Amino acid sequence: MxxxxxxxxxxxxxxxxxxxxxxxxxxxxxxxxxxxxxxxxxxxxxxxxxxxxxxxxxxxxxxxxxxxxxxxxxxxxxxxxxxxxxxxxxxxxxxxxxxxxxxxxxxxxxxxxxxxxxxxxxxxxxxxxxxxxxxxxxxxxxxxxxxxxxxxxxxxxxxxxxxxxxxxxxxxxxxxxxxxxxxxxxxxxxxxxxxxxxxxxxxxxxxxxxxxxKDRGVQAISFLVKEVQMLELKHDIQKKVKTDMDKQQREFMLNQQMKTIQDELGGNPVEQEINALKEKAKDKKWNKDVDEFFHREVEKLGRLNPAAGEYSVQFTFCQTLLDLPWNEYTEDNFDLKHANKVLDEDHYGLEKVKERMLEHLAVLKLKNDMKAPILCLYGPPGVGKTSLGKSVARALGRKYARMSLGGLHDESEIRGHRKTYIGAMPGRIIQNIKKSKSSNPVFILDEIDKVSKHFHGDPASALLEVLDPEQNSEFHDNYIEHDYDLSKVMFIATANSLSTIAPPLRDRLELIEVSGYLLEEKVEIAKRHLIPKQLENHGLKKSDITFPKDIIELIIDGYTRESGVRELDKKLAKLIRRIAKKIAFEESYNKKLTKADVREYLGVTEYSKEKYQGNEFAGVVTGLAWTAVGGEILFVETSLSKGKGALTLTGNLGDVMKESAMLAHEYLKSHADELDLNPEIFEKWNVHVHVPEGAIPKDGPSAGVTMVTSLASAFTQRKVKKNLAMTGEITLRGKVLPVGGIKEKILAAKRAGITEIILSEQNKKNLEDIKEAYIKGLKFHFVNTIMDVLEIALLKAKVDKPMKIE
The missing domain is CATH 2.30.130.40 (LON domain-like)
Structure with a gap:
């Protein structure tokens, strides 16, 4: 215009x-x-x-x-x-x-x-x-x-x-x-x-x-409108460009001034950070491909604006790469005698477990290759599974790393998050490797049976790569974006139960059972480890208090019921605290503990062990049971009453135990002649089988021989042999099958005053694993059939006041 x-x-x-x-x-x-x-x-x-x-x-x-x-x-x-x-x-x-x-x-x-x-x-x-x-x-x-x-x-x-x-x-x-x-x-x-x-x-x-x-004016308006729009657009562009230029010029000027000031003060801190990263990288022992990968990431860092959010993300990533111990290994101490000594110092008992650990270390010494099965220690809580791993690390001179998997439900906890996510970080495997500052630590995967599935993924499946010796040399973490070698890491998993571990994961593990401690072993553990530790924790000297053996047994029997020693440790701590208080208040106390002192400090006994009750009654037989807190004896009681042959079972019994009672009843019906019983009596008498302590759930087939002996004693009114206990599964054909938990059951029988035990012939081999001192004074009867059991258990003599069973 x-x-x-x-x-x-x-x-x-x-x-x-x-x-x-x-x-x-x-x-x-x-x-x-x-x-x-x-x-x-x-x-x-x-x-x-x-x-x-x-x-x-x-x-x-x-x-x-x-x-x-x-x-x-x-x-x-x-x-x-x-x-x-x-x-x-x-x-x-x-x-x-x-x-x-x-x-x-x-x-x-x-x-x-x-x-x-x-x-x-x-x-x-x-x-x-x-x-x-x-x-x-x-x-x-x-x-x-x-x-x-x-x-x-x-x-x-x-x-x-x-x-x-x-x-x-x-x-x-x-x-x-x-x-x-x-x-x-x-x-x-x-x-x-x-x-x-x-x-x-x-x-x-x-x-x-x-x-x-008029038309000329309208046409002129159309031309002018286009011209106005074009001029407005030009004006907006020029204004925007001018604003951008002003902002860039302002930033440029400020950056130049800042750089000048920084140079006067000793240099640009951003450049110093990047140079520091490059200097540290010179000392790393990583492979060529990792070195190239790191320098590419550092160059990318140098191109970013330090004020941008991406800069801090990229800097943290480069710092993480530097902190990881690529190809950095501690030197193993392959003195197996030293390792054996360390394991014995830290743990009393657990002979089989320690032997397997030493075998593992022996193979490692000879082959110098970790491509061996991943060990999985399973057993009840408090038996020392986690501390065994710590002892192995001390014996080998390796770093120790532990990761608790309890309740883990997000796969990214194992594999990490990608860098693009806000707050991304490596998985806990890589984090623990970084923390241990070694690529060959002893790595404890605690509570591997507690891993759960979730919509965020299946962590158990992510663990397959970690625990497979053929794959973990190239473990891929989403955050690191580069393969990391885990093949030199010694993984030891722990679990309380095998039933909840996914089958593909269980297939990669070598399972080692860590059974509960016996009373005698708990006494030794208390004397060697728990009491000295608690005395030190509470500022007392050994001379301040003495724990006689019978007092330790009293605390174990009367105040704890567990397979491990955690509860025992708490009770000892409570008792020593009370003594520490008396010393602090300058009150008098017995330096040698007595039963009265234990009652004063810990209160009345919380648990009572079953004792053998004699054989005066027909139908009462002593059985042996395994629980998560060790072995126990239990009584099976049978009573008869006039009726139509009904069978009643009480005592909080599980399905398998109920089936054992029915099996025993049917067996006696079919073999009545051999016991001189009239087959008709089974239709004239109601049978009631009861197992005391109904508040405690009971299940399993091992009470089968006890059930059949109790029923036979009730129907024949014959006495059961004195101080006798038994355990074993029965079949309808009259066979006696082996059961588990023999070690715990034998110790429970011995503590209850039992002198003779009936076991399946196939359980004879289990006695070889038990120290001779524990079975001294016990007589064992090994049987194959139910008739063998009844011949040993039932006496010819009848009870004092027998019922007339006709």
Whole structure:
């Protein structure tokens, strides 16, 4: 808008408008033949005053001739402004009659002419081309509109848009805006704006050719709207670019100043951090591929803006890579005698477990390769499974790492999170390796049976790679994004129960049972480990208190019921605290503990062991049971009453134990003759079998022989052999099958005062695992059939007051 155009030659003048009446334009007399002046790159509209520079010879001659005569000429735009010598075909048909207002001879020798448009015309024919164009013309009249609301709105819109264009355009002088604001004549205003709109000559020519002023105004509005939109877009882009440039320049200046200050203070801390990472990397023993991977990540770090959040994430990642002990191993101490000594010092008993540990270390010494089965220690709580792993680490001189898997349900706890996540970190396997600062620690996977599935994944499946010697040399952690070698790590898993471990995971483990401690073993553990530890924890000396053996046994029997020694440790701590209080208050106390002292410090006994109750009653037989807290004796009682042969079972029995009672009952029915019983009595007597302590759930097949002996004693009214206990599973054919927990059961029998024990012939081998001192004074009967059991257990003599069973 308002840009200077190229006319006959270039013009540096601003178009001017002559404001007046429309009639002055309509009443202009147009000669039938007019000299034609071609205009370059502009179009003259009626009413517009236009200064042009004339340079071509033909045009100069035309101007001189016309100026001396009528002063009227016809102006027509060239179709192509680059043509220097236009012909008739190079001109548009419609032009504007112009009147020469003034001719100016410029100091540089050029000629400038001020002309004013008067009226539109159409060229009918070019009558002469020399010395300049002359053409017969037909005058055209603009169709004006009445001053209705629509026309007024068009004029107002044109004025507003023109002013808006002028405001956005830096090339428009303030005078142009002033001129537009002060034009009152609508015809002059429309023509002025059409003449000076920043559009090409073709579009201006189209505007000139429109006869209706109203339509010309509407078309001009469409051109102006596009121009306003384009100018606004340019303005927004320039403003945005300027803002961005200002921000960048500001940041650049601040960074330069900061760098200068930092250089004065000793250097850029970001560069120092990156250089420190590179320096540390020189001391790493990692492989070439890991080294290349690390340096790529450090280079990526250097390209990041320190103020961006990604920088701290990337820096933490590089730091983690550096902290990991790639190919860093502790030297193993393969002195197996030393290892044996350490295991004996830390743990009393557990001979089989310690032997298997030493075998594992022996293979490691000879082969120096960890591709061996992963050990899994399973057994009841508190028996020392976790501390065994710590002892192995001490024996080998390795670092110790422990990871509790109890309640773990998210796979990312094993494999880690990808770096893209907020708060991402490595899995706990890699974290513990980093913490141990060694790639060959003894790694305890505690409570592997407590891993659970979840919608976040199955951690047990993620552990398959960790615990497979064929795969863990290339363990992939999602955070590290590079394989890490776990093949030199000695993994030891612990579990309380095997039933909840996934079969594929259990297949990768070598299972070692860690059974509960016997009373005698607990006494030794208390004397060697627990009491000294608690004395030290409570600031007492050995001379301050003495624990006799019978007192330790009393505490174990009367105040604990467990397979391990955790509860025993707590009771000893409680007792020693009471003594510490007496010493602190300077009160007198017995340095050698007595039963009365134990009762005073720990209260009344919490548990009572079953004692053998004699054989005065028919149908009462002593059995042996295994529990999670060790072996126990239990009594099976049978009573008969007149009825129709119903069998009642009580005492909180499980399904398997109930089936054993039914088996025993059916066996006696089918072998009544061998026991001199009338088969009809089974239909005349109701049988009630009860196992005392109904609050405690009881299950398992090992009470089968006890059940059948109890029933046989009740039906025959014969006495059961004195001080006799038994255990074994029975079949309907009368076979006696082996059962488990023999060691615990034998010790329980001995503590209860039992002298003879009946076992299956196939359990004979189990006695080889028990120290001779534990079975001294016991007599064993090994049987194959139920009849063998009854022959040994039942005496010929009947009870003192036998029932008449007929």
């Amino acid at each position: 308002f840009g200077s155009g190229m006319m006959d030659n270039e013009s540096d003048f601003l178009p001017i408008i002559a404001d007046g009446d429309d009639k002055d334009l309509k009443n202009v007399e147009v000669p039938s033949v007019l000299p034609i002046l071609p205009l370059r790159n502009t179009v003259l509209f009626p009413g517009v005053v236009l200064p042009i520079t004339v340079g071509r010879e033909r045009s100069l001659k035309l101007i001189r001739d016309v100026n001396q005569g009528s002063k009227l000429l016809g102006t027509v735009a060239q179709k192509d402004y680059t043509v220097d010598k236009p012909e008739a075909g190079d001109l548009y048909e419609i032009g504007t009659v112009a009147e020469i207002m003034k001719v100016l001879e410029m100091p540089d020798g050029s000629t400038s002419v001020i002309i004013q448009g008067k009226r539109r015309f159409r060229i009918n024919e070019i009558v002469s081309e020399e010395p300049y164009f002359k053409a017969s013309v037909e005058p055209l009249t603009d169709i004006t509109s009445k001053d209705d609301n629509e026309f007024n709105a068009i004029v107002g819109s044109l004025k507003d848009l023109s002013i808006k264009v002028a405001q956005f355009s830096a090339n428009v002088p303030p005078e142009a805006t002033f001129a537009v604001k002060n034009i009152e004549n609508s015809t002059f205003l429309i023509n002025f704006i059409c003449s000076n709109t920043d559009i090409n000559v073709d579009d201006k020519q189209k505007l000139l050719e429109i006869e209706s002023l």
